[in-house]
Structure formats: structure tokens, C-alpha cells
Amino acid sequence: MSEQLPAPDFDSQNYERPNQKWICGHAAEGKPCRPGPSARGRCQATFECAPVLEKKEGEPKGRWRCTRPGGACETGPLPDGTCCRPIPKCSPLPTLRTRRGQFTLAVVTATVAALLILLGSPPLRTKFINPGELSTPHSSDAFAKRARSNQVDQTCGACHKAGALGPSGMTAAAFHASPGPLEIIKLAQARTAEMTAIDESCQRCHTGHVFHQPNVVRDISCSFCHAEHNGAGPIAATTDAHCGFCHGEADVMAAASLKGTTFPPDVFHVARGQNVFQAARPPGGFTNILARFAEHPEFRVHADKLRDSNTLKFNHALHVAGETIPKLPGGRGLDCAFCHQPEAAGVYFQRIRFENHCQVCHSLQFDPETPGLTLPHGNPEFVSAFLHSLPRQYADLAARSGMTRTEEQQRFAREKLERLQARVTTGEDLERRVFFSTATDGPETRLGSVSGGTHSLYPGCAYCHEVKSGAQHKAEITRPILFERWLPRGEFTHAKHSGVACAQCHPAATSKDTGDIILPTQRSCVSCHSASGGVSDSCATCHTYHKSPSARR
Amino acid sequence: MTRFRRQLLIGSFLLSLVSVLAVMVHWRFNRTLPNYAYLTGWVLFAAMTLLAVYNARKKIPFLPLGSSEAWMQIHVYAGFFTVVPFLIHLNFHVPAGWFEGTLAWLYVLVTASGIAGLILSRVLPRRLSTRGGEVIYEKIPAIRHDLRLQAEALALGAETKSPVIAEFYARQLSVFFAGPKNFWRHLLESRQPLNAVIVELEELRRYLNDQERAVLEKLAQLARRKDGLDYHHALQTALKLWLFIHVPLTYSLMIFSLVHIVLVYAFSGGAR
Numbered sequence: 001m002s003e004q005l006p007a008p009d010f011d012s013q014n015y016e017r018p019n020q021k022w023i024c025g026h027a028a029e030g031k032p033c034r035p036g037p038s039a040r041g042r043c044q045a046t047f048e049c050a051p052v053l054e055k056k057e058g059e060p061k062g063r064w065r066c067t068r069p070g071g072a073c074e075t076g077p078l079p080d081g082t083c084c085r086p087i088p089k090c091s092p093l094p095t096l097r098t099r100r101g102q103f104t105l106a107v108v109t110a111t112v113a114a115l116l117i118l119l120g121s122p123p124l125r126t127k128f129i130n131p132g133e134l135s136t137p138h139s140s141d142a143f144a145k146r147a148r149s150n151q152v153d154q155t156c157g158a159c160h161k162a163g164a165l166g167p168s169g170m171t172a173a174a175f176h177a178s179p180g181p182l183e184i185i186k187l188a189q190a191r192t193a194e195m196t197a198i199d200e201s202c203q204r205c206h207t208g209h210v211f212h213q214p215n216v217v218r219d220i221s222c223s224f225c226h227a228e229h230n231g232a233g234p235i236a237a238t239t240d241a242h243c244g245f246c247h248g249e250a251d252v253m254a255a256a257s258l259k260g261t262t263f264p265p266d267v268f269h270v271a272r273g274q275n276v277f278q279a280a281r282p283p284g285g286f287t288n289i290l291a292r293f294a295e296h297p298e299f300r301v302h303a304d305k306l307r308d309s310n311t312l313k314f315n316h317a318l319h320v321a322g323e324t325i326p327k328l329p330g331g332r333g334l335d336c337a338f339c340h341q342p343e344a345a346g347v348y349f350q351r352i353r354f355e356n357h358c359q360v361c362h363s364l365q366f367d368p369e370t371p372g373l374t375l376p377h378g379n380p381e382f383v384s385a386f387l388h389s390l391p392r393q394y395a396d397l398a399a400r401s402g403m404t405r406t407e408e409q410q411r412f413a414r415e416k417l418e419r420l421q422a423r424v425t426t427g428e429d430l431e432r433r434v435f436f437s438t439a440t441d442g443p444e445t446r447l448g449s450v451s452g453g454t455h456s457l458y459p460g461c462a463y464c465h466e467v468k469s470g471a472q473h474k475a476e477i478t479r480p481i482l483f484e485r486w487l488p489r490g491e492f493t494h495a496k497h498s499g500v501a502c503a504q505c506h507p508a509a510t511s512k513d514t515g516d517i518i519l520p521t522q523r524s525c526v527s528c529h530s531a532s533g534g535v536s537d538s539c540a541t542c543h544t545y546h547k548s549p550s551a552r553r
Numbered sequence: 554m555t556r557f558r559r560q561l562l563i564g565s566f567l568l569s570l571v572s573v574l575a576v577m578v579h580w581r582f583n584r585t586l587p588n589y590a591y592l593t594g595w596v597l598f599a600a601m602t603l604l605a606v607y608n609a610r611k612k613i614p615f616l617p618l619g620s621s622e623a624w625m626q627i628h629v630y631a632g633f634f635t636v637v638p639f640l641i642h643l644n645f646h647v648p649a650g651w652f653e654g655t656l657a658w659l660y661v662l663v664t665a666s667g668i669a670g671l672i673l674s675r676v677l678p679r680r681l682s683t684r685g686g687e688v689i690y691e692k693i694p695a696i697r698h699d700l701r702l703q704a705e706a707l708a709l710g711a712e713t714k715s716p717v718i719a720e721f722y723a724r725q726l727s728v729f730f731a732g733p734k735n736f737w738r739h740l741l742e743s744r745q746p747l748n749a750v751i752v753e754l755e756e757l758r759r760y761l762n763d764q765e766r767a768v769l770e771k772l773a774q775l776a777r778r779k780d781g782l783d784y785h786h787a788l789q790t791a792l793k794l795w796l797f798i799h800v801p802l803t804y805s806l807m808i809f810s811l812v813h814i815v816l817v818y819a820f821s822g823g824a825r
Contacts, residue, residue: 028694095691100797107801111808118652119812129816132649162819174818179588181818184595192587196822223822231649241584 021098025090034069037092045090047083048073119167126155126163132229139232146205159201159228193224193245214267215260215285217252220245225545243539244291253289260285277483277517279306286489293529293537298522299487307515311466312480316508316518328360336502346495352482354378362464366434367420373397375434380461380477387431391417435475438462486519490542500528564630575637583641590642594817597638598810601660604632605807608800632667635660656813659806663799670795677788680742688785690793693733697782701730704775707768715765718772721757726750726772730779739787747780 022041024032035044048068055062064081066072075084094102118128137143138159147158156163162173178197179186202222225242226235246252260268260281268281279300288297297303319325325334332338339357340349354362354377364375373393376382386393394413403409424430437460461467466478503509505520529537554562583589607628610618618624639660648654688696707713708722728734735746754773761769 023691027691029698030695096793100793100800103797104801104804108804108808111805115808115812127651129652129820130650131653156820160820165819170819171815174815177818177821178823181814187588187591187595190587192585194587198822221822229649245584 019097020095021101022092023095025092026088027093033087033090041092041094043089043092045087048085048087049077049083051077051081051083053081116167119170122155122166125166130156130229133231134228135230135235136232137235138228143205159198161197161201193218193220195219195221196223198223213256213260213286214263215256216246217255217259218246237538238540238545240291240538240540243543243545247539248289248291250289257284275481275483276485276488277301277306277308278488279304290539293539293541294526296522296526299519301486301517301519302521306517308483308517310480310482310514311478312482312514313464313466314514316511316516318512320503321509326361334361336506336508340502342494346498347493348484349494351484358464366430367416369419370394370397370416372401380435380475383434383461384431384474387427387434390420431475434460435467435477436460436462436469486517487542491544492542560626564626568630568633571634572637575634575641579641590644591817591821593638593642594814597635597642598814600631600635600638601807601810604628604635605803608803629671632664636664639664652809652813652816656806656809659802659809663802663806666795666799666802670799673792673795677792681785681788684781684784688782688789690786690789693782693786693789697730697732697779697786700775700779700782704730704772704779707771707775713765713768715761715768717757717760718765718768721753722772725753726776729776733786734783735780736783736787736790739784740791746783747777750776750780 020036021039022037024036024045025043026032033045035046038044049066051064052067053062054065064077064079066076066083068083068085073085078084118124133139143158162170165173174181179190199222206222224245225238228235230236246256265281268285269276269278282300290296300306315322319334320336327333328338339352342348343350352358359377363371364377365371365373366375367373376386391410391413394416395409398409398412401412403412420430424433461475461477465480468476468478470476497505505524506518508518511518526537527533528535529541531537579593586592607624610624611621614621643657648657704722704726708715708718708726713719729750735743738746751773754769754776758766758769
């Protein structure tokens with residue numbers, strides 16, 4: 001083979017040792033010196049041999065003998081015993097292995113140096129070791145201000161004690177942690193989500209570790225649900241897995257249920273400063289084990305067939321679908337949105353008020369011939385006083401109508417009273433009719449500002465209200481309570497459901513009784529909030545873990 | 554079935570089995586096992602330490618710690634396996650922080666260089682055996698020097714007395730014989746550089762007499778040897794050069810890993 005390497009005449013006896021750290025500088029010329037470089041890479045070349053002094057008996061000086069390997073040289077040693085053939089000095093070269101070692105050492109040195117610089121300088125360290133951007137609330141100016149007021153570091157040290165320490169301090173902190181780096185068994189035996197020292201940092205600002213129910217059987221570390229350093233924006237959402245950590249464990253739920261029996265029922269009530277419909281707590285508490293929203297039990301209002309305890313008589317079906325309901329001013333038909341108007345935030349609806357929502361039709365016009373004179377609303381005492389001062393009220397109406405002269409006003413009042421007296425026998429009869437009548441029709445088709453085909457004479461307070469006869473036959477009206485929150489443990493935002501027709505969730509068109517609670521059923525919600533519906537069905541979609549501040553006790 | 558194929562089959566089977574088991578354990582326990590990220594981190598660190606110890610094992614061959622071949626097999630398959638705990642430890646996410654990002658990249662580079670080294674050590678020796686004889690890497694400079702001396706003796710020596718060859722050598726071949734050439738082309742198995750030299754030599758032939766042609770033939774033979782030597786040099790350099798990435802970065806990776814352990818414990822929930 002023409003390329004046979006090395007050439008047959010090449011001296012292959014000169015064995016190379018790759019494990020040696022240095023090679024002779026003459027090796028590349030095929031002439032390495034025999035001693036080779038020292039272990040530290042210094043040329044050890046001196047002479048080709050070390051002459052030996054031989055003395056024969058009787059010779060005082062002796063002779064130097066050449067010891068050159070391969071045979072004595074022609075010239076022989078010099079008179080002083082020095083070899084006559086010095087080996088030219090070289091610059092030993094590191095072997096590839098040594099070069100790799102040097103390069104490795106350089107990389108290691110650079111790594112250590114870079115780490116010391118980056119970990120030793122606080123501003124660099126903060127950026128360098130931060131595993132991810134903080135959530136917006138924890139990186140805001142407000143947080144820094146809060147941290148300042150709580151006398152804690154405004155950087156990593158706000159939450160991590162080691163955040164304010166240098167490399168040695170962090171190392172000490174690591175070995176003082178519980179469990180520490182050398183406590184693998186303790187690490188494996190630790191309880192998931194148990195409270196740790198870092199929770200104290202959270203509680204400096206988030207005072208009190210408030211749970212959603214008092215019968216929670218184990219404390220949960222804040223960071224178990226609220227993972228930080230996951231980027232800007234709100235802190236990472238709590239997942240179903242976090243909820244399932246307790247609600248997916250039968251023994252935990254059983255313990256919570258048992259613990260719940262030790263508390264008075266009212267500690268579980270949710271108060272939010274609104275009229276909240278309170279369903280009775282089930283015997284076992286809300287301790288179901290769920291994997292999906294589809295498995296969620298029916299809402300208690302439906303499961304327990306609960307009724308609205310409001311004493312106001314209201315027929316949703318009539319108002320929404322009744323053919324006799326007149327048009328509103330401007331020709332607009334009565335619909336859900338007329339009464340149920342969203343708050344500014346769009347989460348809930350504004351409170352229903354007589355003046356805003358009822359009065360347009362139910363004007364409290366007690367005299368069919370006098371549309372301008374209506375009863376006051378809100379207090380039976382005022383109504384009674386109004387009726388007892390009817391001459392004055394008619395005179396005032398005349399004044400408001402443009403009659404300036406007193407005689408004219410008095411004549412107007414007198415005529416009105418005479419006509420009214422033709423309809424009722426006495427003033428007491430009028431007052432009794434006003435409070436207790438539930439008549440649903442009358443001679444007039446126009447009342448207040450609306451006009452329709454129905455005869456809707458003001459029938460009396462009892463038409464809508466529960467009116468009782470009290471002491472001295474005085475009318476007492478039960479104050480209606482219009483609940484504003486029906487599912488106190490579930491958050492709901494109407495604004496997010498603005499694309500859904502009201503009737504799709506609320507069967508108002510078939511509800512004729514105030515006692516009907518026309519909330520959607522769980523099945524109705526699941527139709528959208530499920531994998532097939534394509535809308536989030538996580539626990540946190542509706543439920544919050546912590547009590548709202550107003551609900552904390 | 555050859556021994557190598559049997560080893561490959563068993564190793565691949567065990568690697569797949571352990572990897573699948575690791576993924577199954579992850580699915581089963583990742584949400585329930587306490588301090589899961591710490592535990593996967595320790596598993597990863599233990600595996601990386603085992604891999605790093607292979608280098609130390611080579612330095613103490615006198616100790617009865619098993620054959621180097623067995624260690625190499627363990628190193629290769631354990632190296633592949635670490636990808637699984639690495640991804641699990643990262644929770645299949647790209648780290649966002651500078652430190653953790655650097656650590657992850659170091660792992661990726663070390664693993665990638667290891668895989669590259671494995672491929673090179675499987676492919677290149679086979680290619681080397683097809684070209685020329687066995688050349689000790691450390692002897693290549695001396696062999697090159699020897700070839701150069703031979704070529705210079707032929708082209709410039711007093712016996713040849715050919716100004717054409719001497720001029721051609723000084724102009725074209727001296728650079729070729731001076732040092733290692735065409736590193737990347739040899740890695741890519743290209744014969745173009747040698748062919749170019751041979752073509753030039755052939756073109757020179759028409760200007761030479763018989764005696765000079767004999768010298769030219771010898772020069773061509775030396776050029777082929779030099780090209781073969783360059784081929785060996787390129788491939789053997791590649792075989793050794795990947796370690797210049799793999800080994801230093803392994804040390805950096807281990808240093809970063811140790812610092813990472815200190816940091817996660819110092820910043821852990823249980824840090825006081």
C-alpha cells in the first residue's frame with residue numbers, strides 16, 4: 001500500500017508515552033533526547049553520556065570512559081570528565097493530555113471566578129440567581145413600599161433570609177435549612193405542603209394564614225399553591241391539583257368533616273356585607289371529593305329545593321313574558337336588563353330599588369283620576385300620614401300644577417276629595433284599601449307614565465308586600481329582603497357571561513312565585529364549564545381558597 | 554451476534570426500561586411526593602456524579618473497581634439516562650433565570666459533546682482503519698518531519714539536480730509538507746486536496762526527463778503518505794478534541810450544580 005504509514009524505515013523504537021506531561025522539544029524532529037523533560041516541563045538535556053572514571057591499580061588519575069548508549073563516541077570525554085557531546089537544549093512541549101488539563105484548569109478557574117464575582121456583588125447576585133421574574137404584585141412599587149414599612153429587604157431578602165447574604169452566608173443558610181442538603185431522609189419524609197420558615201415572610205404582609213373553612217385539618221404552605229418566580233402578571237393560578245391535595249383525599253375530608261362538627265354552624269357562614277342567601281350547612285360539611293367540575297354536586301339551592309324567603313310578591317314570568325305588561329316610556333319592552341343592571345365592575349348587579357325599577361309602572365297612584373298624586377314608598381307611617389293630610393296633598397298638587405291662588409288650590413282639593421269620597425266610604429276605608437287591598441284591576445288603563453291594555457289600578461301595598469295588621473289595626477309591612485348573593489362560596493362574574501342570554505341560565509319565564517330560586521343548575525354550568533364545553537372548569541374558576549377579608553373572624 | 558451488538562441491545566433495553574420507569578414514577582408521584590423537585594435534583598446530581606467519577610476512575614487504574622470498558626458502558630448509558638431526570642427536574646420547562654439557564658445550558662453542552670464524542674469514537678476509528686496503517690498520534694509530528702526531510706532530500710538534494718522539481722517543491726510542496734493540512738476536508742472524507750497535488754505533479758511530468766520523472770514519482774508517493782498522515786492527524790485530533798469541551802465543561806457543570814444545591818437550600822422554604 002502506497003500510503004503505508006509510518007514509512008518502513010521510520011524509527012519506531014522510540015516509544016512515545018502519552019501519559020507523560022511533557023515531551024521533548026526535539027520530538028517533532030524525531031530526535032527526542034533520552035532524559036526527556038522533567039515532570040514540571042523543564043529541559044533536562046545535558047550531555048549524551050555521563051563519563052565514568054576508571055582507575056587501574058597504580059594509576060593515580062585514571063581515565064574517563066564514555067558511557068554513551070549505542071557505543072562510545074569517537075572523541076571521548078574531555079579531560080575534566082565532561083562528555084564532549086552536549087545535547088542541544090529545547091523548549092519542552094506539553095502533551096495533548098497536559099494541554100487539556102491546563103485548559104480544564106483555566107475553565108474551572110474562570111467558572112469559580114465568575115461565580116464569586118456574580119454571587120459576591122449584591123446587585124449582580126440578585127439578577128443572577130433569580131430563577132424567574134416575580135409576579136407583578138411582588139415586583140411593584142407598592143410591594144417595595146410595604147416591604148420598607150415592614151422593615152425587610154426590598155429585594156430577595158423580602159422573602160428569603162438568604163437573599164441579603166453573600167456566598168458564605170448563603171452556604172451557612174443552606175446548611176442550617178430544614179431539611180438541609182445532608183438530610184436526604186428528612187427531605188423524603190417531609191410532609192407535602194407543610195408550613196415552612198418562608199411562610200413567616202409571606203405573613204409579614206399577608207397577616208394571618210386564613211383558610212377558607214375553620215375545619216381545615218392541616219396548614220398549607222403559601223408557596224404550595226402560590227408558586228412565585230413564574231413571570232410577570234398575577235401570581236400563578238391555583239390548579240385543581242392544589243385543591244385535590246385535600247379534596248381528593250378521603251381521609252383528609254373525613255377528618256375535616258369530623259372537625260366541622262365541633263364548631264357552631266354560624267362560623268361557616270359567609271358574610272360579605274351583602275344580603276347573602278345562607279343555605280344550611282350539610283351534616284358532613286362541604287367535604288366532597290371531586291376530580292372534575294362535572295362531578296360537582298348540584299348547588300344546594302336546587303339539591304335541597306330551597307325557597308327564596310323574600311316576602312315581596314314578584315312574578316318573574318308575568319314581567320318577562322306577560323302579554324299584558326305595558327310598554328315602557330320610549331316604547332321599550334320590559335326585559336331582564338331593565339331591572340338587573342350591572343355594577344360598574346360588571347361582576348354583580350345593582351340592588352333593585354323601587355324608585356329605579358318598579359315605580360315606572362307601579363307609581364302608587366291611589367286616586368285613578370289624579371295621576372300626579374302618588375303615595376310615598378318605603379315607610380307605612382309616611383303613607384298613613386300622607387293619607388291623613390290629603391287636603392294638603394291635593395292643594396300642593398294644585399300648586400305644582402300652576403294654580404297660584406290659594407282659593408283656587410283649596411277648591412281643587414275640595415273637588416278631588418269629594419270625588420274620592422264617592423269611591424270610598426270613610427278615610428279608614430281608604431287607608432285599609434291602600435294597605436291591604438290586593439285587587440288586580442280597576443277602571444283605568446293608564447297609570448303613572450305607562451299605558452297598556454291592562455287595568456292596573458293601584459291595588460294596595462299588599463299586592464306586592466306582606467302586610468300585617470298590628471297594634472290598633474295599624475298596618476305593618478314586612479321589609480322585603482332581596483338577596484344579592486346566592487352562592488356565597490362561589491364567585492361569579494356576570495360580565496364574563498355577557499354573551500349568554502339571561503334565559504339560558506335563569507328560567508325566569510316559567511317562575512311565577514317569589515320563592516322560586518331561578519339560579520342555573522350545576523348541569524347548566526357544566527354544559528359550558530367542561531372539557532366538551534371548552535370553558536375552564538377548574539375549582540378556582542368559581543371558588544377562592546381564602547376567605548375574603550370581611551369574612552375573616 | 555457480536556459482543557458489541559449484544560452490549561448495545563442489552564444497554565439500550567435497560568436504558569429504555571429505566572427511562573420508562575422514571576417517567577412512570579414521575580407521573581405517579583410528581584404531585585404527591587414531598588419535595589419532589591429536590592428529590593429529582595438529587596437523583597440527577599447522583600447520576601452526574603457517577604458520570605464525572607469515570608474520569609477519576611481512569612486516573613486510578615490500579616484499584617479493582619471494574620474494567621474500564623464496563624465503566625465506559627455505564628458512562629454512556631447513564632449519560633443518556635440523565636436526560637430523563639434532567640427534563641423531569643426542569644418540569645419540562647426552559648429555565649428563566651440566568652443561573653439556572655447557565656446550568657441547564659452547561660448540561661446540554663456536556664451531554665451534546667458526550668454524544669458527539671460517542672459518535673466520533675464509533676465512526677472515526679473505522680475510517681482510520683481503512684486508510685494507512687496504525688499511526689500513534691504523538692508520533693505524527695516526527696513522521697511528518699521525516700516525510701518532509703525525505704521530500705526535501707528528493708527535491709532539493711544534490712543527486713536530483715532538477716531545477717524544475719526544486720522550483721516546484723519550493724513553490725508548491727514545501728507548504729504542503731511543512732505541517733498538518735486540510736483538517737476539515739479530511740474530516741469530511743474529501744480527497745480533493747490530495748488529488749489537487751497529484752494533478753499538479755502530473756502536469757509537471759511533461760517537462761521532465763526520465764530521471765526527473767522517477768524523482769517525481771517518489772515525491773508523489775511521499776505526498777500520498779503526507780496526505781494519509783494529515784488524514785490520521787485530522788481524525789485523531791477530532792477524536793481527542795471533543796474532550797476539550799466535554800471534560801472542562803463537566804467540571805463547570807459540577808461546580809454550578811454544587812452552587813445550585815447551596816442556593817436552593819439557602820432559598821428553600823425551610824431556610825432559617
